[in-house]
Amino acid sequence: MNAVANYNFAYLDEQTKRMIRRAILKAVAIPGYQVPFSSREMPMPYGWGTGGVQVTASIIGPDDVLKVIDQGADDTTNAVSIRAFFAKVAQVQTTTHTAEATIIQTRHRIPERKLEAGQILVYQVPIPEPLRFLEPRETETRKMHALEEYGLMHVKLYEDIARHGRIATTYAYPVKVEGRYVMDPSPTPKFDNPKMHRSEALQLFGAGREHRIYAVPPHTDVVSLDFEDHPFTIQHFEQPCALCGAEQVYLDEVILDDRGGHMYVCSDTDHCEERREAGHVGVLGMQEAAE
Amino acid sequence: MSDEPLLRVKNLTKYYGSRLGCADVNFELYPGEVLAIVGESGSGKTTLLNTLSANLEPSSGEALYRMRDESWRNIYELSEAERRFLTRTDWGFVHQNPADGLRMTVSAGANVGERLMAVGDRHYGKIRDTALDWLGRVEIAADRIDDQPRSFSGGMRQRLQIARNLVTGPRLVFMDEPTGGLDVSVQARLLDLLRQLVGELGLSAIVVTHDLAVARLLSHRMMVMKGGHVIEAGLTDRVLDDPREPYTQLLVSSILQV
Numbered sequence: 272m273n274a275v276a277n278y279n280f281a282y283l284d285e286q287t288k289r290m291i292r293r294a295i296l297k298a299v300a301i302p303g304y305q306v307p308f309s310s311r312e313m314p315m316p317y318g319w320g321t322g323g324v325q326v327t328a329s330i331i332g333p334d335d336v337l338k339v340i341d342q343g344a345d346d347t348t349n350a351v352s353i354r355a356f357f358a359k360v361a362q363v364q365t366t367t368h369t370a371e372a373t374i375i376q377t378r379h380r381i382p383e384r385k386l387e388a389g390q391i392l393v394y395q396v397p398i399p400e401p402l403r404f405l406e407p408r409e410t411e412t413r414k415m416h417a418l419e420e421y422g423l424m425h426v427k428l429y430e431d432i433a434r435h436g437r438i439a440t441t442y443a444y445p446v447k448v449e450g451r452y453v454m455d456p457s458p459t460p461k462f463d464n465p466k467m468h469r470s471e472a473l474q475l476f477g478a479g480r481e482h483r484i485y486a487v488p489p490h491t492d493v494v495s496l497d498f499e500d501h502p503f504t505i506q507h508f509e510q511p512c513a514l515c516g517a518e519q520v521y522l523d524e525v526i527l528d529d530r531g532g533h534m535y536v537c538s539d540t541d542h543c544e545e546r547r548e549a550g551h552v553g554v555l556g557m558q559e560a561a562e
Numbered sequence: 563m564s565d566e567p568l569l570r571v572k573n574l575t576k577y578y579g580s581r582l583g584c585a586d587v588n589f590e591l592y593p594g595e596v597l598a599i600v601g602e603s604g605s606g607k608t609t610l611l612n613t614l615s616a617n618l619e620p621s622s623g624e625a626l627y628r629m630r631d632e633s634w635r636n637i638y639e640l641s642e643a644e645r646r647f648l649t650r651t652d653w654g655f656v657h658q659n660p661a662d663g664l665r666m667t668v669s670a671g672a673n674v675g676e677r678l679m680a681v682g683d684r685h686y687g688k689i690r691d692t693a694l695d696w697l698g699r700v701e702i703a704a705d706r707i708d709d710q711p712r713s714f715s716g717g718m719r720q721r722l723q724i725a726r727n728l729v730t731g732p733r734l735v736f737m738d739e740p741t742g743g744l745d746v747s748v749q750a751r752l753l754d755l756l757r758q759l760v761g762e763l764g765l766s767a768i769v770v771t772h773d774l775a776v777a778r779l780l781s782h783r784m785m786v787m788k789g790g791h792v793i794e795a796g797l798t799d800r801v802l803d804d805p806r807e808p809y810t811q812l813l814v815s816s817i818l819q820v
Contacts, residue, residue, distance in 0.1 A: 405665075405668075414642075418642065418643045418646060420646065420680060422676060422677070422679040422680025422681070423676065423679075423680070425679040425684070426665070426668055426672045426675070426676050426679060427668075429668075429671070429672045429675055429679065429686065429689065430668050430669060430672050432686055433669050433671055433672065433690075433707075433708045434669075434708065497684075498684055498685060498686040499684050499685045499686075500685055500686050500687050501686050
């Protein structure tokens with residue numbers, strides 16, 4: 272034993288973890304329902320994933336392998352610091368490979384690789400209430416959830432079509448979970464909504480500032496809301512990833528110079544790397560190889 | 563008008579703590595009938611309206627409503643889900659201030675369409691067609707359908723609020739000073755429109771107003787309230803032409819003549 276005080280395993284004290292686990296169990300039992308919990312101060316600012324970190328801290332064990340992504344990337348500040356945080360306070364093994372991870376904490380993206388049974392996806396959620404910008408009163412939105420009054424959600428989609436000619440909501444696209452609760456899938460692009468539907472992995476959502484936890488258990492119906500004459504569609508990209516040539520994946524636009532040059536690359540960096548290692552090459556990847 | 567009433571109110575009383583809101587109100591409202599509640603400020607007419615529309619819980623008494631399936635239900639014994647469904651399908655509530663009854667940050671079309679979407683309409687084209695139809699009926703130009711109500715004048719907002727309430731074909735509409743805060747020519751137009759819609763759709767309405775001219779134009783029957791009690795009730799023309807109670811006489815005689 273050393274004399275220096277140590278953090279408890281995974282930073283949070285055991286009572287807090289129990290409290291959060293109870294909230295998670297309730298959330299899993301009622302898919303899509305926002306369970307209030309007593310969110311703790313974390314050693315990082317709100318907006319950096321305090322909700323997701325608390326969920327991860329409560330479910331992680333010494334044998335878990337953690338992957339953290341931010342906008343699909345493993346190497347951005349937020350992802351690196353959260354990964355380092357758990358490597359320090361829980362001494363767990365970390366990875367960037369989706370297939371090796373048992374817990375994946377994410378902000379904005381669901382990995383391109385299909386998640387498997389036994390994996391847990393933890394979302395960092397800024398605003399858990401899908402009706403918030405339409406109805407500012409919390410008492411009223413709770414009542415609307417309780418009584419399943421979701422007409423207002425379609426008012427938002429109606430406004431989109433009236434203004435833009437199509438449903439212009441591209442992220443945080445509202446979904447109905449197991450035919451009951453309307454849920455905000457956090458700021459993931461709507462491209463990822465179909466991946467939530469009947470996913471084999473457990474999906475947990477933590478909103479630290481708003482003190483809410485909600486969940487989508489494996490094999491649960493997650494249906495994106497739409498109109499009969501304006502059905503839900505996901506984003507389509509004109510060209511494949513410039514580095515690995517992948518199609519049917521979510522791409523980021525990267526500005527290359529100040530003369531309008533840009534390229535589209537996989538938002539999921541791990542997916543892109545794995546494909547390039549397997550020999551797939553995109554347009555710019557070939558030039559790189561030639562140089 | 564049919565023989566069976568739509569609403570039966572029995573001994574309705576509302577206290578705010580020990581303070582009286584309204585007491586022992588009894589009346590029946592028939593389909594197609596417009597009832598005006600008049601009285602000075604503080605006489606309990608808005609309390610009565612809010613209690614009748616189930617926004618307030620009464621201290622005692624009951625209000626029986628004939629539902630669409632012809633069953634009689636006490637509106638204060640409905641579950642919250644049933645009551646909220648009733649208030650957004652079979653009822654309407656026109657607020658004095660349109661901002662209270664409208665969503666000011668969504669377009670006129672969405673304001674009209676909200677009730678349709680709330681009862682499960684999921685076809686954008688049909689919702690929009692219905693909204694256009696209703697905007698036409700309340701004399702709002704079709705090209706304003708995508709504008710937000712905050713760009714509308716007071717009279718237009720009030721007409722939009724009426725369209726928003728009537729789109730689900732309610733049978734009973736509550737109105738709280740529907741012409742208050744509008745200038746006189748706009749008032750006249752709105753009254754014309756209301757009278758026409760009420761006649762066309764066979765609506766029943768309960769209108770709270772302090773303006774006896776509104777009561778005269780819109781209502782078939784009226785109740786005069788003072789200090790929380792209904793002191794006189796009867797056919798509108800009878801009450802206004804031949805007021806029985808001293809207070810009603812005072813009220814009628816204090817109308818300003820130009």
